[in-house]
Amino acid sequence: MKKIKVVKKQILQRKGDLYSKSYKVESGLLRSYTIDEKGKEHIFMFGPEGWIVTDYVSPKEPCELYIDALEDSVIIPIEKTSTQDIDLKKFIKRIRVLQNRVIMLMSASAVDRYEHFISTYPNIIQRVPQHMIASYLGITPEALSSLKSQRLRSKQ
């Protein structure tokens, strides 16, 4: 249970790495993401204080996601092999978030996904640049920008 400090932009895990770990976030903010063949980033999750950021692959397999720090952070690396540490409740919560995310991606428009995001994670909005919100929502920064101004106009 060693706490370590990481600085903004520090990369903790790259796609393809073996023996990957989970990271419990004490303070700061991490993210996990993929990079597609066109070089575009797709954010899988944001991990603020209290969250565990991990790639859900066995430590024996090459991992799928990149993990880096969006803010200077204090984190606790956890070996994936230590199953006794697994917090089942957090696990179930996470799977619910993912279920919701899949449903949103399949059935909701970009505007609705944005509305949902800001009401679910209001604090994340202030801490990360817009293009990362866009990346999480599965749209381009340009689309998010115009969606926001449309939203503003329609509210006044």
Next chain:
Amino acid sequence: MKKIKVVKKQILQRKGDLYSKSYKVESGLLRSYTIDEKGKEHIFMFGPEGWIVTDYVSPKEPCELYIDALEDSVIIPIEKTSTQDIDLKKFIKRIRVLQNRVIMLMSASAVDRYEHFISTYPNIIQRVPQHMIASYLGITPEALSSLKSQRLRSKQ
């Protein structure tokens, strides 16, 4: 651990139901899905033999998903409260499938998602109508149909 028989089209759970259960599939095929405000169905998962189909909400909360049978099936209902029955390995496997699904939905085209689906679940294809595959992929049946004929043409 009582086995029960259900017939094709039988509904096991409706959105909003309380005290929802998990269903272990002995034989046959279940699915879970949502219906959006426009009345459109979005399939969350297919559950063939060996799979557990569940809505990842606490049994105290109204559930999010519908569950029904796509084939006559034999299933075992499991109380969600009995955490001792939870098969952690299956849990981790499921979460990985969801991670993959989110990444696919965010970064891959309809064609790529289809290719990925048929290579991952080749047996499901033969057992369900095309429009349900489309629903799982997050596209319309018409889009899937034309995507398939394009694929055929480009392979010859």
Next chain:
DNA sequence: TAGATTTCTTAATCTACATTAATGTATTTA
């Protein structure tokens, strides 16, 4: 604090996929 870099916005054009509609073919069910 000046220059570089990152971030955000706006607007024109493009494209993947949705929608609508028509037709044909299976599959149910009476």
Next chain:
DNA sequence: TAAATACATTAATGTAGATTAAGAAATCTA
């Protein structure tokens, strides 16, 4: 087995969001 219903295909048209490009504002960094 006839009629009804479910399913699949094709094509025309529409649209949400992508792409490209350019400029402005904010934030780093030397």
